[in-house]
Amino acid sequence: MRKKLVAGNWKMYGSLPRNAALLAPIRVAAEGLACDVVVCAPFPYLGQVQSLLTGSKVAWGAQTLNEYAEGAYTGEVSAAMLGEFGCSYVLVGHSERRSLFGESDATVAAKFAAAQAAGIRPVLCLGETLAEREAGQTLAVVGRQLAAVVERVGISAMRAALLAYEPVWAIGTGVTASPAQAQEVHAAIRAQLAERDAAVADEMRILYGGSVKPAGAKELFAQADIDGGLVGGAALVADDFLAICQAAG
Ligand code: PGA
DSSP states (O other), X not given: OOOOEEEEEOXXXXXXXXXXXXXXXXXXXXXXXXXXXXXXXXXXXXXXXHHHHTTSSEEEEESOOOSSSSSSOTTOOOHHHHHHTTOOEEEESOHHHHHXXXXXXXXXXXXXXXXXXXXXXXXXXXXXXXXXHHTTOHHHHHHHHHXXXXXXXXXXXXXXXXXXXXXXXXXXXXXXOXXXXXXXXXXXXXXXXXXXXXXXXXXXXXXXXXXXXXXXXXXXXXXTTOOEEEESGGGGSXXXXXXXXXXXX
16 A cells, blocks of 8 residues: 655745745644655755754655756756755656756656665656647657656666656646546556566555645545645645645545
8 A cells, every 4th residue: 555645846936934834834734644745845945944844744855956966057956965955855857847947858867866866755747738638649748758767767766756747737727637537647657667567666656746726636646546646836825735635644
């Protein structure tokens, strides 16, 4: 039985007082939650998040990282730096990184490898655009994005990771994939892993992301291959985030 996990992706939102107000109730409520809880904060707040969450049941992470260990890469942040702030997770290949910042499958795979080498759990995000879905390419696109990483790091390295299926057309749009639509892709992702290693496929936690809200979360999380959520907008409202965590059991 895979333990469910709910991760909040704050994106480029937050301020010192707002983060403190958001995390205070989450930290307390997390004590009574059955699922794992993670918050992925903007870089400048990692120190604050670390000090507010150390000793709690809430883990924290970043939203991206650079693939190199160090060097002349102005503005970038390495995996080891994230580790110094206690990050145990990092999002890799979020669709906004792919589309707005030009991250290719190869770059995403390199970032995944860098996170893992530093002992930080990558949450690899996969998902198709609306045009790709309408062209019947959903499984091909998601499969290609996943294969690029598996080929680079090897199937057993996937053990330390999580996957997140986030259809681009559902992110921040208020349009959630239906439980059946999401389940179909989650099952295909798991089947693709199982071709290489059945145990890895069985253990892999595959989160759903894209307009997850308290209403509807339970039904999504009840699907056989949906192991939790990656939550954007609703992760900025403590009551909503906690209601989604509760829906995860
Ligand atoms: P959303 O974002 O929940 O606001 O759709 C999800 C994400 O981008 O991870």
